[in-house]
Structure formats: structure tokens, C-alpha cells
Amino acid sequence: MSILILCDHENGQLSPVTLNAISAASQIGGEMHLLVAGDQTGNVAKAAASIASIAKVLVADDKSLENGLAENLAPLMQSLSGGYSHMMAAATTTGKNVMPRLAALLDVMQISDIIKIDDANTFQRPIYAGNALSTVSSNEAIKVITVRGTAFEAAAAEGGNAAIETVAGASDAGLSAYVKSELSSSERPELTSASIVISGGRGMQDGANFAMLEKIADKLGAAVGASRAAVDAGFVPNDYQVGQTGKVVAPDLYVAVGISGAIQHLAGMKDSKVIVAINKDDEAPIFQVADYGLVADLFDAVPALEKELG
Amino acid sequence: MKVLVPVKRVIDYNVKVRVKADQSGVELANVKMAMNPFDEIAVEQALRLREASTAEEVIAVSIGPAQNQETIRTALAMGADRGIHIEAPHDIEPLAVAKLLKAVVAQENPGIVLVGKQAIDDDCNQTGQMLAALLGWAQGTFASALEIAGDKAKVIREVDGGLEHIEINMPAIVTVDLRLNEPRYASLPNIMKAKKKPLDSLTAGDLGVDIAPRLTIVKVEEPTARAAGIKVGDVQELVSKLKNEAKVI
Ligand SMILES: Cc1cc2nc3c(=O)[nH]c(=O)nc-3n(C[C@H](O)[C@H](O)[C@H](O)COP(=O)(O)OP(=O)(O)OC[C@H]3O[C@@H](n4cnc5c(N)ncnc54)[C@H](O)[C@@H]3O)c2cc1C
Ligand SMILES: Nc1ncnc2c1ncn2[C@@H]1O[C@H](COP(=O)(O)O)[C@@H](O)[C@H]1O
Numbered sequence: 001m002s003i004l005i006l007c008d009h010e011n012g013q014l015s016p017v018t019l020n021a022i023s024a025a026s027q028i029g030g031e032m033h034l035l036v037a038g039d040q041t042g043n044v045a046k047a048a049a050s051i052a053s054i055a056k057v058l059v060a061d062d063k064s065l066e067n068g069l070a071e072n073l074a075p076l077m078q079s080l081s082g083g084y085s086h087m088m089a090a091a092t093t094t095g096k097n098v099m100p101r102l103a104a105l106l107d108v109m110q111i112s113d114i115i116k117i118d119d120a121n122t123f124q125r126p127i128y129a130g131n132a133l134s135t136v137s138s139n140e141a142i143k144v145i146t147v148r149g150t151a152f153e154a155a156a157a158e159g160g161n162a163a164i165e166t167v168a169g170a171s172d173a174g175l176s177a178y179v180k181s182e183l184s185s186s187e188r189p190e191l192t193s194a195s196i197v198i199s200g201g202r203g204m205q206d207g208a209n210f211a212m213l214e215k216i217a218d219k220l221g222a223a224v225g226a227s228r229a230a231v232d233a234g235f236v237p238n239d240y241q242v243g244q245t246g247k248v249v250a251p252d253l254y255v256a257v258g259i260s261g262a263i264q265h266l267a268g269m270k271d272s273k274v275i276v277a278i279n280k281d282d283e284a285p286i287f288q289v290a291d292y293g294l295v296a297d298l299f300d301a302v303p304a305l306e307k308e309l310g
Numbered sequence: 311m312k313v314l315v316p317v318k319r320v321i322d323y324n325v326k327v328r329v330k331a332d333q334s335g336v337e338l339a340n341v342k343m344a345m346n347p348f349d350e351i352a353v354e355q356a357l358r359l360r361e362a363s364t365a366e367e368v369i370a371v372s373i374g375p376a377q378n379q380e381t382i383r384t385a386l387a388m389g390a391d392r393g394i395h396i397e398a399p400h401d402i403e404p405l406a407v408a409k410l411l412k413a414v415v416a417q418e419n420p421g422i423v424l425v426g427k428q429a430i431d432d433d434c435n436q437t438g439q440m441l442a443a444l445l446g447w448a449q450g451t452f453a454s455a456l457e458i459a460g461d462k463a464k465v466i467r468e469v470d471g472g473l474e475h476i477e478i479n480m481p482a483i484v485t486v487d488l489r490l491n492e493p494r495y496a497s498l499p500n501i502m503k504a505k506k507k508p509l510d511s512l513t514a515g516d517l518g519v520d521i522a523p524r525l526t527i528v529k530v531e532e533p534t535a536r537a538a539g540i541k542v543g544d545v546q547e548l549v550s551k552l553k554n555e556a557k558v559i
Contacts, residue, residue: 135530179476
């Protein structure tokens, strides 16, 4: 058995979520290889080779792979598939984009967003916004899998010295082209890996009011998130959305402010260790999952909280 | 150009699902069903393409039991021109769905297929990408904006870091995200009209596609519920609990 894991990277840095995917793969057993695909990925390949549990790093350096276009990356991965029992990626927007395309090229059914591994063929995954957990087994020759990062600890990033091997075969399928990105920039920690997250909902009333949450976030070293309603209303960008169809987070502390607690939102945060809810409606469903609930007007409570934190 | 829109019949997003006692799946009997919300967005986008004269015909296709025809009627009531129902088990897998859709594409030759980003029942997020692979077409996934000009489409994608702009060749698969549009409601007269619109019915056998499942469901269970929490009286008490009891700040 050997496993190929697709390395997520951004701006020349290996994305931490890759380490969570690796730790999931290590539970399956067998040799683990990491695929670094991109353009000028030297730094990422070096970081990849020092991950303790990785036996080999495959580097596919080609202009056509620069932006992770699935039309170019999936056929490359297909060409590398020989000999692998599992091909895995974190369930990021990169993994979700390319892995199903790879699975179809291999004529296998993908297993999305796994949260638990029973054995090499049997996996647990949430369905219905996490209201049910489905255990599925697969007899496919190659298991194509995406991994929910928050469900697995990060593997050790250091201590390894894997061989780096260059792989050829990348080419531009000529179907798609990257134009540009509009990335949210922030000094705060990344939402899915932050140990504290403070999120605002429709109750925030407008985008400017998110400054209240940012002040608290800066005191606590937290990331700022949001409900779909807050994103739809344009208070904050799309990448803030926590939930079934947004990002899944599981920090030590999640603070929900002016969020009612719809199942689609809970799907993205209910595995947080400690949940705090601030809502003026004492019947809001968010209180059913909150460890500490404060029934209050957020426009009083949030400034008071900032002051109390000193 | 024709637009093909696959629409899935799922448990309504407002319903709290119940797991069956025998752990074989979730309870579907007597549960309110609806069109997958992402597919409503896809239908809406298709209608806008037709209204802008970019497309001439909008075809809704649903794969599943006989009741899926209701979902197609919903799409027709929103304004789709005709429907195709492919008889299959309710829990058919995305790979099989993609193969059936490929066969429909071969018959209908659409210029674009607008797929939901994710079905809110299986939460797979696979079908559109798989269909694109099987057809060898470009894919614009998680789209929050779509602009078609000749043989190219500009797609803005919602990605983890923000937004990404790509340009893809037509014909293409686009999977739609929440911010693409706000779907219209079907008016009563349009619901009446929809009853008379053409709806073809096929089987997987007619299309020569093997839809046998590849995965076996071992069991479906309830997640463990969180222990009940407490209400705090004020901000001081909250901060003190977080510091001294939960020790998270
Ligand atoms: C297909 C689909 C996918 C979805 N995916 C997601 C997803 O990924 N993430 C997500 O979050 N949602 C998602 N949703 C939407 C979800 O169903 C809810 O509509 C949404 O989460 C509601 O956001 P909200 O709690 O901010 O708004 P509301 O439900 O309107 O709640 C606002 C809350 O703020 C409180 N409030 C108002 N003013 C104050 C005040 N001054 N002080 C204190 N409290 C106040 C109110 O009491 C209320 O509880 C999805 C829906 C669908 C159909
Ligand atoms: N049985 C089906 N019938 C029609 N369309 C489907 C079906 N299953 C999936 N789809 C389409 O594929 C999208 C993504 O589904 P999934 O890959 O299951 O998350 C849905 O939003 C639909 O557009």
C-alpha cells in the first residue's frame, strides 16, 4: 500500500492543512508520498521534504500547474496513479476542485470530506450538514479521498529528510486559464487553523460593525468569521463564511455574535471545543450548542467584552 | 445554445433529518422534499442566460425515483423549457450521475451545463467536476459570477482565500455557488403552465450506463450531541468562566 497526498500550497508556502491530510493518511498505513505541483515550487518542496512521515516528495514544476487548474492537474495526477492504493487531498477549494476530476478520470467513486478512518477501505464522513455520520467502504482499486482538516491532528512538520523526485508529464490542456485573484489579506490567523474564532451574523447589521469583532480578535489572537447571511448581505467577503457550504472550523474557542444557529452554520463550527453565543433572542438555536450563552444586545455586550478583556 | 441543468431532489434544507433506527440511512418517508438549493441557483442562472438571448433553451434533468418529476416540474415552473427524468434509485452516486449526464449531453449537445456546487444531502461536491472530466470539458467550480462571450466564459470562483477569476473554453461545466444570484419564485400561473411542458422519461438502461454503486454504506449514525451549556448573567461572568473554567483565553 502506498499513498499519494496532494500538497496544498499558496504563495510559495506549504499550507498547514496539508499536515492534517498527512496525519489522516498515516492512519491508513503504508508509504506516503507528497505531490508538490506548481510553478517554481522549490520552497514548498523543501518544506515538504522535511515533514517527518513523508518518504518521497514528487515535484511537478510547470507553468501549466501554476494556479492549480484542475484541467491540467487532474491528468498529471492520473499519470502518477500507478502503484498507489490511495490518492488524497485536504478538502480545501483546491482539493474539492481537482480530486473529483481525478476520480472520474480513474473511473472510481470519490469519498469526500472524511473525518475518521476505520481501516484502509472504510471511512466515516458527515452527510446532511453533519446531522448524520455515514461510514462507507470502498473496493475501488484506488481510493480517491478528500480529508476534513479539522478532524485530524497536524503531522509533525519537521524531522524528515525525504528524497525529492522530479516528475514530468505536465502539460496545458488548453481548456482554461487563470486570470487573477482577489484575496482577502489579513494579519490575523487563518480561519480554519486559528485557535480562537469570533464570528458575526446578520445581527451585526453592517460591515462597519465588524470592527467591534476585529478589536476583540486582535486582543485574543483570533480569526474573524461570519454566517452566510452576513456574507450574502456584503458585510464581509465570501471567505469568512463558516458552515456546511463554507469553511469548517474547530477552534478551542468559537464566539458566535448575532448568529441564530441554523443547521447549515452549526455544521461548520459545532466541533469547536468551547462555544460562546451572544444573542438577544434567548430562544435562538445557537444556545443549544453553546457552552456559555449570553442573552444580550450585541451592541452593548461586544464593547463591554472588549473592555473586560483589558 | 442549450443549457442543461441537473436538479436533485433532496430533503428540504429546513428539515432536521432523523437517522433510521436500523442505521441504514436517514428517514425519507413523509419528509418534506425540495430541489437542492444550489440547483435553484443554477436554474435561475440558466433562465437569465435565456433572457439575455445567450441561450435559447433550458433543459432540466433529474435522476432518481418517479417523485423526482416533481423537482423537474419546479424547474419548469421557474421557467425551464422542458425536462428529462432518468429513473434511478434515490441514493445513486455522483460518478453514476455524471455518467448519465454525459449520455444526456451527447444527445442534447448543450453549450453549458450548470450544476449545483454541492447536494445538501450527500454533501459530496463531486458531480460537476466528474462530468467535466468525462466530457473532457473545462470546469468553472464554485462560481459567484458567470459571463459568457462567444466561445469563452469568464468565471469568478469562491475559493478559500477569497475570489479567483478564470477564463474557460466553451462548452463548459459551471458549478454554482450561493452568491451567483437569488433564484426567483414560481408564480401560480407559471406552476399551471409547467404542467403542460414536455417531460421525457428514460432509464439508465436506455442510456447504456452502468449505475451500480461503488461504495457500500456500512452504517449511518447520529453524531454525539454536545452537552448542554449554561447561560451567563453578564460579560464579566463570561470572561471569568472562559479564563478560569474553560481556560481558553
Ligand atoms: C444551501 C444552503 C447552504 C447554506 N450554507 C450556509 C453556511 O455555510 N453557513 C451559514 O452560516 N449559513 C448557511 N446557510 C444559511 C442558513 O440557513 C441561515 O440562513 C444563516 O446561517 C443565518 O445567518 P444568521 O444567523 O447570521 O442570520 P439570522 O438567522 O437572521 O440570525 C440573526 C440573529 O442575530 C440576532 N440578533 C439580531 N440583532 C441582534 C442584536 N442587536 N444583538 C444580539 N443579537 C442580535 C437575532 O436574534 C438572530 O438570532 C445555508 C443555507 C442554504 C439553503
Ligand atoms: N440525482 C441527481 N439528479 C440530478 N442532478 C444531480 C443528482 N445528483 C447530483 N446532481 C447535480 O450535482 C450537483 C452536486 O451534487 P453532489 O456531487 O452530489 O454534491 C447537484 O447540485 C446537482 O446539480
